[in-house]
Amino acid sequence: MSALKIINVLLFILLINAPVFAQIQYFKDADGIRLYPQSHQLYPRDKTDKATVTIKGDVGTYTIDQIELVVYKHFLDGSVSQSTYSQTTTNSFHFEPILDAGMYLYSFKLFLKRNHRTFLTQNIASNVVCGDVYIITGQSNAMGIINNVPSEGIYQDSLYQEYPAEGSNKIYSKSLGNMPKYNGVNGNLTNYNAANNYWTPATASGDFVGFVGLWGLKLQYAIQEKYQMPTCFINGAYGGSTIGEHQLGFGNNSDPYNLETLFGSLNYRVQQANLKGKIKGIIWYQGESQNTYNRATTYQDSLHFLIDTWETHLGDFSKVYVIQIHTGCNYHGFGQVVREHQRSIQRPVNSSSEIVPITACGIGERASAIYDSFYSCHFARTAYNQLADRLFQTIGRDFYHQNTCITSPNIIQAYYAYNELVLEFDQNLAALPEGIETQFEFYKNSQLLPNVSILKAYAEDNKIYFSIDTQTPDAVSYLLVDDPVYNHEMIWLENPAGYAAFSFHQVPIEHLPCTEHFCSIQSNRISNQNPLQIHLKSCTTQNKVSLYTLQGQLVFQKDFPFLNIKTSLDLSHLAQGLYFLNIESDGQFLETKKIIKY
Template identity: 25%
Template structure:
């Protein structure tokens, strides 16, 4: 661009900014300025240059600040309401450029550039994406949805499931940073706004490999690469360009926001089936007369206004249901009409927490549960054990069922249960899964001195609940743990008791559900002490028991989706529906014995419910007597709530009857919902 043209573009930017801000200049007005790249001139009008860098062919900027030729981030601070990027390349295809702008994903201007320091990770959806480019294949226009992947880490192809139509087998719009530092990703993508979506996921701009070694060449490009990884990973092509310029922009704010829901946020519903989320702040620029909030959803638009002369606070009413809301805040005045913030996908609904070992994680062992995913199933943050990855993730996501240790991971049975609530009661659901496989109850305990300690499992889950604003409004908590204790009932009950006590001081409104594990340890159903102790938790600890003995998709430790986690989700839903949604009660509770009495060669197991049961052939082999070699010959259900066991002889010396359930697939005793009889050990009287 000729020097005179650059000056005119620069002058236009400054004058436009001054006109918007009026007589009160922002802190960025006096900052160092730089001309916009040629193709971005018009789009960048009204923005301030935050950063600019001529990218080298190779770089090793891990834990160092890149050598920006312009750096106004200190002057800008948090005074911006929109961010823009311009990448200009000159290479084999001639001059290429792309402009993209979006709602900010950070309030700190220092975090707008290349992420080069440990813990600097942005991996999230961004709204109101605008794109302009001279590169074929880049979808131009406004009002799009974007996704950013920015970090100094290495990364792999594992998809989080947050980006519709992304691949699990190539580097693209949905990759996963690892804990190993030293490669780097600075990518912005165009994606579909909801899941599912027909919109293909594709890159807008990519700059990779800037935090590894000067012996490695940067990989960068505009749009999608057509001859390798779509996001240009490992193309090592920087040397093919004679110009590689990145300019970062920030649009000066008119309003300072102190409160506004995030995109995709679920707000716990109140007793009146809705919520009143706050939108609050104050006008910071002269020339603005008023602010206006428009809340659109459920077939209507609510409008609220406030004068610019004082701080404002709006509390619109949103209703819980299968619809979402868009919040749009505008600043207006003479010559000013700007959308200063826009949030989409906001819902009101119920919150559930899942905690425990690998059967609480409920990974995809055999069969997929992704058919259960819904735009009305949400989650927040990441369940990964690595605090350097989970700590930076403080945004809302869609809940996923098959993927673990990723943003939004909920687990297979939880996603099934949540979907049943959504479909049956028309209520959106947020699922927070904090589970970690193979760990004893002690692993899940709270650090009382520092409850949000991210080096602890409790702290990682608690910090997600607190940051999302739902900690005190959780509706239900599910605990599936005990395999790791290897039938040590005392250790398990002590840990569970402590955990329940801590939870109840923080998740004060929650109902608590405890699963009786299938095995302890895995591959062993003959042990009964821990499971009998779990069975007694109902009356002693005020929890609702859930059973696993009827799930035939059992592999000895975990479950397939069909006949396993799917049915676990259905059975859990039935109990939750009864407890929390006034759902049906008949045939819902796990069959639970109250006593065992002997008469000759017959034992009668009196049940706590009169729900009819189905006794499957062969189940007699899963009963045994303690203190006697007599065996069970047959089992039959008797109306009124009893099981009649016929023995092979008189049980002389027998002190207790044990029902241990079946290892892997096998017969069970079930109620109308298919829920199995709880394993037990009861004295014979």
């Protein structure tokens, strides 16, 4: 073959395989949403664990009579399957292939044909996945940075976060666009670039493109590893922001797509990703900046209004994970008010979403002052990892059929019973740590009572029992005093798994009506060396215990003018044998217990 013929053949091959994107037109809908996949795009799975990909366009000036779409499905083991879709057409085309949710990477390729021969191929997109979508937003701890200047903090994420090695696993976690940058023009918070509307692997380093935050990326990888589910996280957080600054209408701007507002830039990214109505949940970590009386006391109302607006513009989502801020950063006197709002907030019954509270109390050490001038507000790598784990537990329960879920203890009610103050929680507690009494404060008519002493404290199952020197308090708080520097000086109330309890503030103490009597003995086998141990709780002080022989002879009797007493009875004068212990209260017989002396 001559050199000229070889050159012509090579040119023909190049022409056939060249990705001439300019002449094939891919369509967008009326809202500017792409009707074709982008590389690294995530398509949200439906209830059947599938997603439909729309690919519409025309071939421009090309003369064709057939067009084929080949979808390649790449598996973790390196194998590849393909599905071919064909249409007879001279110009426009419309394909709707189906993707399976899971650890698969999809790529798309068009084949233009004339007279049954392919004359042009074009790669449309690669590394496309099908999975789940979550939003993260709030202020700097939602970003998980180590400095309030993100461009400095996120470059040092290797000090804080361990990531998988570069490779295929990384590209299953996705994001779209970039986080809002600081210092927008004309006094606006941000100035989002509309051109930043492309998909990318999620990251926690470098610039803002694809940035989902330190604990955000950790959470993505955890979902991917255990549940084999790709995810897209879009992070719209902004350091130091208030709830008001996240609202639609901030700065008197009611345009929901205004790119100079936090609401508009987040809404724009969700729209460009075609994710409206397809979001699983929103993770909200904000509250440190609610540092005035009005901001703190109106927290629930403000957050409800923001969630209402999200539901209107982002579409329905089922969960809002509200993270209760930790003690320390919000040390201006209103932190406990904010934390109580976050602990107790519930959505109206007619809302499409449910609020799930998660606390950051006790998650670990603060950031290092060497790297972070706001170290009293931010956390070290291990603490952000623990926050990711707490979210992972709850999200696994809510969306991935995880049967076991570790959550933080949350108080249900406080009440007086049998001369004790009882704090009842939603789960069992670990043994009380030494000094935990110092973390509680008591109130009367909304005024702090400075001199209430806890004489005795113990935990049984899901309840804490306090004996206090007065019954005048009508409310109780836990973790009232913010620690402005370090968490590890705090004493945490925990469950057996080591998860710290929610902070709570001025929970009302009720006086429940007494409806039952209680009597227990440590053992019914006693001796001179092992006396009878008895615990009696009663609604009256008119209590009596009596001991009878098998023949009915009364051999011991004692009055107990107490509502709640633990004591031992000296029965050394009795002979060995079988006895019956009768308990009476207010003249009424309660129960009989068998006692054996040996």
